[in-house]
Amino acid sequence: MDQARETNFYYASTPRPAPQPPLSGEQVFDVCIVGGGISGLSAALHLAERGMRVALLEAQHLGYGGSGRSGGQSIFGYACEMSTLEKGVGATDARRLWDVAVEGMRLQRELITRHSIDCDYTPGHMIVGLKRRHDESLRAELDTLATRYDYHSLRLIGREELRGIIASERYTSALYDSNGGHLHPYRYTLGLGRAAAAAGAKIFEDSWVTRLEVAQHPGADNLAHTAHGTVRARHLLIAGGALLGRLVPSLARKLIDIGTYVAATQPLGEERARALITNNAAAADMNWILDYFRRSSDHRLLFGGRVTYSGIDPFDSGRILRARMAKVFPQLTEARIEYAWGGYLDITLNRAPHFGRLGPNGYFVQGLSGHGMVISGMAGRLASEVIGGTAERFDVFARIPHRDFPGGTYFRRPMLVLAMLWFRLLDVL
Ligand SMILES: Cc1cc2nc3c(=O)[nH]c(=O)nc-3n(C[C@H](O)[C@H](O)[C@H](O)COP(=O)(O)OP(=O)(O)OC[C@H]3O[C@@H](n4cnc5c(N)ncnc54)[C@H](O)[C@@H]3O)c2cc1C
Secondary structure, three states: OOOOHHHOHHHHOOOOOOOOOOOOEEEEEEEEEEOOOHHHHHHHHHHHHOOOOEEEEOOOOOOOOHHHOOOOEEOOOOOOOHHHHHHHHOHHHHHHHHHHHHHHHHHHHHHHHHOOOOOOOEEEEEEEEOOHHHHHHHHHHHHHHHHHHOOOOEEEEOHHHHHOOEOOOOOOEEEEEEEEEEOOHHHHHHHHHHHHHHOOOEEEOOOOOOEEEOOOOOOOOEEEEOOOEEEEEEEEEEOOHHHHOOOOHHHHOOEEEEEEEEEEEOOOOHHHHHHHEOOOOEEEEOOOOOOEEEEOOOOOEEEEEEEEOOOOOOOOHHHHHHHHHHHHOHHHOOOOEEEEEEEEEEEEOOOOOEEEEEEOOEEEEEOOOOOHHHHHHHHHHHHHHHHOOOOHHHHHHHOOOOOOOOOHHHHHHHHHHHHHHHHHHHHHO
8 A cells, every 4th residue: 555645635735743752661651552543542632631641652653544544524323234233232232332423423523623623624424326226225314313313414315406516417316414524534633643642642653563462360561562662551452443464363353454545636726626516515425335525625626435355556546546536527537636545444344343352451442444534533432431440332332243254364355355346246236
């Protein structure tokens, strides 16, 4: 995956932050957090606000993972259907999971306001359908969420009205959420980092955790080792997302890392950009291999989509995304792609979040499955609750059943490629 700062629009449009020093020597804290994305930073902020001594270890730099690469779309709910969660934990707990997701949307806006994070937060999100089957699903979704989950910020938009909002012939309906929105994910992540540091958390960058010693009884400390140091802490939180690799094999078995890509056009000028999406909401379509897009504050179109399952980069993601973008917006065929970048998603088999314990004081949050802009903030808040002694909400997540990806180390990827060919076929039917 291309890691160069120059190819990622978010990195390029943010003043380069001062790097934080790497960990050196043995240092003692109350909590050690592995991972400097939104999940880890939200936990660091909430825990530091509770007066705990917090160390956060980030392998590269803050926002190096999905949090600094994302499409930036803040969407209600989870990557999986609510029916998956109902099946897994029952209706009462599913409702509590839903309430956490809605609280996450509020939390995101509160954090932005409270910590004055300049991240272009813009309200409005649309899930857009491409065929009659999708239109029916969107209507059913609206009904279910209103009647069973008391979620009332959704509105169905029909084809004619939608044509006046998205300048494309492609879409047949949309589910508009005034409670959703979009933002500059890297600036949001860095803003959380600043807030966590101001609250007293110690952030170490360039500090790749290569080995963990997870305490197996409540009075023992956890140890996290990097190339040049060790953090000793009573509590441990793993929030490494898709980039955690095989550091904790039992966690790796629950995930597959899927590559996904975003491109940014050249600045189109205010008038031309406005005409593409007149309500300035973000949009994501309903295909399995979905397209998602939104306007940036400097009047580009940010267009995401495509996935790779093979773990191998496509030769030129910008060119591929450009071709997809031209299908949605043929009027942009001539527009130059100025940035194209990718990142990895941490996908679970049922696409539900995977939270739990590794030891009596060792916790993990992962598996946000490409739907983490909102839930990651709550992952951090819930981790701070369980570490602070209140396990109730964290444990609702910990009860969601998860299975290992089938196929073991060698066959899981070829099996996934086959499965995704099937989903691609469903998209064209
Ligand atoms: C291209 C792309 C587009 C996306 N678009 C959207 C979207 O529009 N809407 C949405 O809701 N979600 C989207 N997502 C998903 C979303 O970005 C993630 O779910 C979310 O950012 C996860 O946050 P996180 O903090 O859990 O993980 P990350 O942001 O991935 O952070 C994990 C961090 O842990 C670090 N780390 C890993 N292992 C170690 C180690 N051993 N030692 C130290 N540090 C370590 C990594 O370097 C990384 O910085 C997208 C993701 C990608 C990649």
